[in-house]
Amino acid sequence: MxxxxxxxxxxxxxVVAFMKDNAFALITGSGDQYPVATQIPLEIKVEDGKIFLEGHIMRKTDHHLAFEKNNHVLVLFTGPHCFVSASWYSNPSVGSTWNYITVHAKGKISFMDEEGTLKAVKAVSDQYEGTTSEGAFDKLPKEYIDHMIKAIVGFRIEVESLENVFKLSQNRDIDSQKNxxxxxKKRGDDQSRxxxxxxxxxxx
Structure with missing residues (x-):
């Protein structure tokens, strides 16, 4: 980093709040020939001072098979980013740059049994769909759930290392930062805002 x-x-x-706000994260690991990756929504939990990441993936994909062989994974949480012109500095005689926020979580992934997978899927569904809408998890047909649960597997990652970059022009003087x-803000796009x-x- x-x-x-x-x-x-x-x-x-x-940092954890940022992870929760940007929970559609990229999980990477080592494949047989090339690195593997998948991007999915995660549930971020803090238990007794430790951070855990939970979710589910399709079985027998390249990343599932790779994670089974090597359980060391890197999870990337990415947030807003934008170009910053050196012309906005009090002293513009330096290079322009890019401001951004990102968090890298390293840890070990372990896979759940069928009951754990069901809970992991329900947790993500309840978080984003809610529990009362027509699409709520508890309203899905049992036949559909029984079929689905055979095709996916839940997982839990215990975070062992957490690194972050909140690159927000902290190395510039206050007048430059304000400008x-x-x-x-003048740009008007969401990333810059x-x-x-x-x-x-x-x-x-």
């Missing part, structure tokens, strides 16, 4: 102390968020609660925020808002929360 592109890590510097001034780009690192030290508050673990803020960057103003210029990003979210970075501007993240920068504003860090102004003294």
């Amino acid at each position: 592109y890590r510097f102390s001034y780009y690192t968020e030290q508050d673990t609660e803020k 960057i925020i103003a210029q990003l 979210m970075i501007a808002e993240a920068m504003e929360t860090r102004l003294p």
Whole structure:
């Protein structure tokens, strides 16, 4: 990772909150010839000070088979990002850059039995679909669930290492930071707006 102390968020609660807000994460591991990856929604849990990631994937895919052979995985949570012009700095005689927020979680993946898989699927469904809509998990036909559960497998990742980059122009003077925020807001796109808002929360 592109890590510097001034780009690192030290508050673990803020890092976990970012992960929850950007839970459609990329899980990568080692395949036989090339790295493998899958991007899926995750449930982020904190239990006794430890972070766990839960979800489910299709059985017998390249990533499922690879994760079974090597249970060490890297999970990437990515957030807003945008170009920042050096012309916005008090001293523009340096290179332009890119501001962004990302979290890398490393850990070991373990697969669940059928009961655990069912709970993992229900948890994700309840979180996003709710429990009262027509598409709620508890309203699905038993025949459909029985068929589905044979094709997927739930998993749990115990996070052993958590790294982050909250690159928000912390290395620039306050006047430059304020001007960057103003210029990003002028753009009008969501990515620039979210970075501007993240920068504003860090102004003294």
